[in-house]
Amino acid sequence: MKDLISLGLDFGTESVRALLVDLKGHERGSSVVGYRHGQITQKLPGSKKNLLPDFALQHPRDWIDSAARAIRQALLSAKCVPSEIIGIGVDFTSCTMLPTKSDGTPLCLLKQFAAEPMAWPKLWKHHGARTQADAINALAHERKEPWLAHYGGTIGLEWFFPKVLETLEVAPKVYAAADVWLEAGDWFVWQLVGGSAKELARSTCQAGYKAMWNRQHGYPASEFFRAMHPKMATIVQDKLPGRFLAPGELAGGLSASMATKFGLRPGTPVSAAIIDAHAGVPGAGASEPGTLVMVMGTSSCHMLNSDRFQAVPGVAGIVEEGILPGMVGYETGQAAVGDAFDWLRRTLGQSDFSALTRMAAKIPAGSEGVICMDWFNGCRTPLMDGTLSGAFAGLTLRHTPAHLYRALLEASAFGVRWIVELLREHGVSVNRFVATGGLPHHNPLLVQIYADVLGESISVPPSKQGPALGAAILGALAAGKAVTGFSDVEEAIRTMAAPPRIRRATSTIKPRPGQVKSYSNIYPRYRQLANMLQQLSQG
Template identity: 25%
Template sequence: MDLLVGMDMGTASSKGVLVTPDGVVLATEQIDHQISMPRPGWAEVDAEKMWWSEVCSISKRLVAQVPRSANVAGVCVSGVGPALVLCDSELRPLRPAILYGIDSRASAEVASLTELFGEKAILDCGGKLLSSQAVGPKIEWVRIHEPEIFAAATRWYGSNSYIAAKLTGEYIQDHHTASQCDPLYSVRDFSWKSDWLDRVLGHLECPRLVWPSDVVGLVHADASEQTGLPVGTPVVAGTVDAFSEGFSVGARHPGDLMLMYGSTMFLVQILEKFQSNPALWTTAGVQKDTLALAAGTSTAGSLIEWLHKLTGDVPFEQLLAEAAAVPAGAEGLLILPYFAGERTPVFDPKARGVVAGLSLRHGRGHLFRATYEGIAFGIRQILEMFGDTDEPVRRTIAVGGGVKSRVWTQAISDITGHTQLVPTQTIGASYGDALLAAIGTGLVAPDTDWTTLSHEVVPNAANRAMYEDLYQTWLTLYPSTREQIHALAQFG
């Protein structure tokens, strides 16, 4: 019997699954972790001590559960992204990996590269403007602020391509991740933008491009010893975790929208043809020669967890019950969830959280409900931008650990007006990685979909008018407080 291993390195944990070619999960493993935020606006990870170490540990645990009559036919790893891992010629990371849009250190480099290449040209080539999400400005930041590290580096990786290199020795970048490495990649042509690439990379070698389901190499002896994976196991490229998660639940056809409830919220809509919106991200898709439209917030589950920690030893289930007991609308309490700056749609690293309408009659449950609703208002704002395109959303699939919160999912549906389809299997990106491994190794057909649906979350019409009024007020919070918040942001 052939089995597949899928692993994902997320913001809050690394996860792994052992799966049969028909999608049956035989084993799961998870290791929780925390990213490092050593300075305001910075978000980092030790790629070797965290990502590689956790992949090795999870892999060994999964391989130990493979029946004697079975074998591991393929492995695929995804991770947070886009990220920047700078390595020397021995594949040693020279500094902590710089994470995706929650790391906003390169704001000056975003501005300088935009001025150099031109805003319109960047949007036309890459399908999005430069922001804290882009990798190019992060490379530029290291070149300017850490010149010795930049000079010593020979290659640059994303999270999944770093692991692929550790497993196989191959130097690759998958097309989707590359399409988030602005301004280095042309989404229109599915290729590197050679002249801009040379300017930003300098002496750094450029990786070869592959699609997420491509086999990129075989597990070598040293990696086998560390991971437990058999020597010669095919390694499939993988991609950014949010896109692998969307793939895991069948978001593959034009009009399909994945709504991921995680440490941040992430949205991916599959497109039929190229189009761009300055407030959104057009990217390469997971499947060959496909396109997607994406957006992401800077907080979501991370904000909920922060609030949970503030409450002390109260069980999370009790907090959810308290939030559920509060009427929809949190009795006039509104929260702007920009507690770590914001990505879509304001792209403002200096944005901060705002609590509006707080009174002595509000309690802990009100704060929790208002936080869920504040995140939901942000999702509505993004979905309205998706709706401005000429390719409408046809179905919305909800994924991620946050779908377990009925308060949260119901708030999203009530506030956005979207019915959400909730899959039976919500393991997430690692499940999508296993499917990519199955497709890449030829065990299943490319159009194989393991998705089954658990239930739907339908908007409650009784809350529509009330949420409409609150949304219009919520929309004024950021522009009304931006000047004051920016002044405060300098203090930390």
């Protein structure tokens, strides 16, 4: 009897990961392939003109080509045949979005728009829409828009409609030429299953957290969009076609052309997409309310399911069934984590993290007076302000690169403590902590500092590919009960991500009482530095 295996595709900032998992949670094969063009932050392909400093774009062909290579390599490593693949799940960075024609062709691939930056996919970390986000927030507050309560009172500059408005104001010809605006995750699923624009599957996760959409009321009213810009009055009807599906719901079967490209079976069920960090929740085996899943990578997203809706200022999103069915999903986050660590390493002239980490581990809590603010790519939660910047304070001539590095690690942990305090202060229970993604496995010092700063134990599941595992679980759900035998989402998560052998292999990082006390005394300094920097930014 052949095995039943699900394929999870995890699209990150620099690469895509293909993971093959059987229905008992055994990881059978995987592969990671980088994008040929990586992050496009300096010049467009084939252009000599510099992009503006806040720009971060990507090449849509990279997503298809890299996925094809990763899937074929994973199949080889698993010694798996296409007929064993019963479903495909997709997670993607968000809000990474793009304009296309009605047949799904990205505008940047058309000759007349190849040299226009606004025609290219905007990566999640694209920060060119600052003024547009400010204008949208001001308008929403002026009109007392009810959907603001779902986003802590503020939408972010990385979100969907600020980027659309930026395009309309900066490159109106691109806006006019776009038949469809959509998230990259939804675009990729569309490419997998084919069909018309009216049939494309829009993820309720991506729309709910990044595009001001909710199940009760849909998008904001046309009057709001008209007030944003007259040409956007009918954007929902004109440029946002498709149907809404929750992650795990069947978007369609793999098309024959894509099956050939990927080496898979035509008709293989494909799930609607999910945001990469959100996929880390099922991937970490967390199906119960009150568990904060910290998906730690280039940036960090902290996901939590609750049995109730509570308005919390500064959260990135509160979406009913945004993560798992039957629960309210809360998203908070930090805009710079792994990339801030790497930026500091490069700035300090260090070749790798190993020596830096060994030296930092010998430095006591508080980095001997050095305090850091980790807003090196703006602040998500709790301030939702991408214009804020980071800082180091307390430096003297006796301090070393290791002091700066440890101070940055501590700042990241202080940021999480602030987030947890915010949730609890507004009636959202946080009872358990899980760390997943690449960083918890590569940087145990960081997880220990988090535990000490929070005064809480942190579980680290053995899988180093939490989001990809979560995507694979969604692929299995798309295949249906008749194929998998799973009666609901919770059973799929328990069976594939949290069977007894995985629970036994999960490590628990416990707080050290002496360090907890030290950090409780240092944490107020972090908050004082935050207040000072916020006041400086306001002039």
